[in-house]
Amino acid sequence: MLIPPLDRKMFRDLWHMRGLAAAISVVMGCGIALFILSRSMLHSLELTQQTYYDRYNFADVFASIKRAPDEIIHRIERIPGVATAERRIVVPVNLSVPGLDEPASGRLISVPDVGRPRLNQLFLRRGRWLTPRSDDEALASEAFVDANRMEVGDRFSAVINGRMKELKIVGVVLSPEYIYEIKPGGIVPDNRHFGVFWMNEEALQLAYDMDGAFNDLAIKLMRGANPEDVIQRVDNLIEPYGGLGAFDRRDQLSHQFVDNEIEQNRNMGLFAPSIFLGVSAFLINVVMSRTINSQREQIAALKAFGYSNFEVGWHYIKSVLLIAALALAIGIPAGAWFGWLVTGMYARLFHFPVFLFRIYPSVLVAAALVAASAAVVGALGSVLRAVRLPPAEAMRPEPPAGFGPTILERLGVGRYVPPIALMVVRQLERHPVKTGLSTLAISLAVTVLVIGNFFQDSIDYMMNAQFHWVQRFDVSIATSDPVSDRALYELASMPGVMHCEPTRTVSARLRAGPRNRRVGVRGIEPDSTLYGLVNMDGHEATLPPHGLLVSQKLAEVLDVKVGDWVELEVLTDERPHRRVMIAATIKDFVGLSAYMDLAELRQIMLEGPVINGVNMEVDPAYQDALYRDLKETPAVATVMVKQHSIDSFNDTIAKNLGVMKRINLIFACIIAAGVVYNSARISLAERSRELATLRVIGFTRQEISSILLGELAIVTLLAIPVGLGLGTFFAWWMCTAFDQELFRFPMVVSNRTYAWASLVVIAASALSGLLVRRNLDHLDLVAVLKSRE
DSSP, X not given: OOOOHHHHHHHHHHHHTHHHHHHHHHHHHHHHHHHHHHHHHHHHHHHHHHHHHHHTTOOSEXXXXXXXXXXXXXXXXXXXXXXXXXXXXXXXXXXEOTTOOSOEEEEXXXXXXXXXXXXXXOEEEEEOOOOTTOSSEEEEEHHHHHHTTOOTTOEEEEEETTEEEEEEEEEEEEOGGGSSOOOTTOSSOOTTTEEEEEEEHHHHHHHTTOTTEEEEEEEEEOTTOXXXXXXXXXXXXXXXXXXXXOEEGGGSHHHHHHHHHHHHHHHHTTHHHHHHHHHHHHHHHHXXXXXXXXXXXXXXXXXXXXXXXXXXXXXXXXXXXXXXXXXXXXXXXXXXXXXXXXXXHHHHXXXXXXXXXXXXXXXXHXXXXXHHHHHHHHHHHHHHHHHHSOHHHHXXXXXXXXXXXXXHHHTTOGGGSOHHHHHHHHHHHHOHHHHHHHHXXXXXXXXXXXXXXHHHHXXXXXXXXXXXXXXXXXXXXXXXXXEETHHHHHHHTSTTEEEEEEEEEEEEEEEETTEEEEEEEEEEOTTOXXXXXXXXXXXXXXXXXXXXXXXHHHHHHHTOOTTOEEEEEEOSTTOOEEEEEEEEEEOOSBSOOEXXXXXXXXXXXXXXXXXXXXXXXXOGGGHHHHHHHHHTOTTEEEEEEHHHHHHHHHHTHHHHHHHHHHHHHHHHHHHHHHHHHHHHHHHHHHHHHHHHHHHHTTOOHHHHHHHHHHHHHHHHHHHHHHHHHHHHHHHHHHHHHTOOSSBOOOOOOOHHHHHHHHHHHHHHHXXXXXXXXXXXXXXXXXXXXXXXX
């Protein structure tokens, strides 16, 4: 098969500029890899989540109740829009796990003695189902079992209604309700010290005196049902039985975290690829401009031989499309490899029965279209100039550029500047657009590094603030029910306890007009030293003597400000209903929080000195003895050891951040090296005759290298502050975009990040410059000087 002449020319041209084409393909390939990764990961997460929810019948509405009779279920099922309602018993427990000195916390959930749950069904990973009516068997969540290196058949103990009971793990399961398995009130998963367990319903009924009753409710809605209407009707039915307020799926903790990750993928899915594809378009524009300028005579000859403007233009468009095709060949496998890395990261956080990274055909088609569009857009300006060029004009060489005094000479300091430096400045001033675009392209490499490390800086700052400024305690405990504050003195007498502070937390709904949110109102003492109310900027807020101190995000959600009044509907005990003032706001990091003076909260609750939480400062030398006592304390439902949360953070989120940091480093180096290498090679090709002339008249290799590499050095140094500024701007933009109810990222970019970004780009640029210097050292002076200007 004969290859058309124009195609032979195209392949020959690409071979001659193979180094440039390869560099562009690598940069564009990174953009394609990121595009494929983000879009496929987004689709994979959404599909996996939805399939899991549908197949295992994840509920739409949840509610907790003090104690309700079984017959109320039939009334709930008759509510318009309710498809299925299932009652459960759910209780927090304190655990004693073999090989674990410190106490762990768990949640026991009942399942029918006969048959399987209709909602929130379990995926049995290994082992077997519970024996009907057994009271010493449990199904355990896979995350807890794996974190503690347990197996089917192992035993552990749980404090069930004040009595220590040994349980045997007979099966390891996953639940759509606990894809992200996190302790209530926690901010990072701690699978070693928190687990979820399922037991036969009859066993929990007998243990907690729940015969013919339940305390938790899951509801599946019909398609098209109004969740708000169903929730209102459910609340009306369960309120007489101590209902704690129904809520829909969007407020379910695990679902919130998964949805938050999906939303972040959606927001970032186009941002990072756009940087690489934009740089690729710029590089193609530079290469094609140089190529077409050097082939003016060839273009004239082609037109003289009868080739149309369209054929000439299509000839060059095909060249850049081949570069895009090579980029796809690089980007698709790279996207699959990055997908494998990210899948491993998600596997440490999210617990699906099956989670596979799949590259969807639609994503490949979109990636091909995006790559082709970037290539065509980059080349379009140069191609249009080529097709508009009359043959007679094309036969003449391009007119030389005008020369004039440089900015240094106009400022009157030119006489003090070496001639080589003036040559460098003059060349940059001759092509201001090209210089500006090169500066912008290299600056984007700095931007990528700043953004990548910004997340590390921000999360490090947030965790340090949360674990050291806010949570100043060592151990925090919660009781299953409110207890007298005399328990504070009993806890203070335990081994190693140096200081104790009480807390009282109640579940409540805050209403401001049509807006409402279900939150926990925490009552603390005004002079608390173990729990800090700290703003993002590190300044401590003062607990007001009256009214509420709320998260600034909660105030935004309710559309209220300081001085406004809201309705406080307590959802526990006597369920008091009061109007309270928003006395102050705090710009915190996590969730929607509300704080109140402990004494005022007790007045609202119409109760005496009761507590349901204690923060403790502990002497590390006695912590093992303290842990043993806490394991055997009946009223303690959960124990949170701050150091465990820190360790869990380092084992999961910090590792994932480290992987992303390394990926960003690779990408930034590719951008910097690609831009500098292409700019240097093109500058060498365009100025080879000039540089050869300088060599002939006596300039040394080092001096002519200084001319070429000096231009690159100046462009790189100009790009660094621009990139630092852009990186800071995009970090601020991401803080704004990710300002959500679940998390808020503080705007923190450390000096170390700025220095690291600058040094990496300088190193990548220097390495690329040295590669071009080798070509300059082997410049064929005779061949270059024989070429026509």
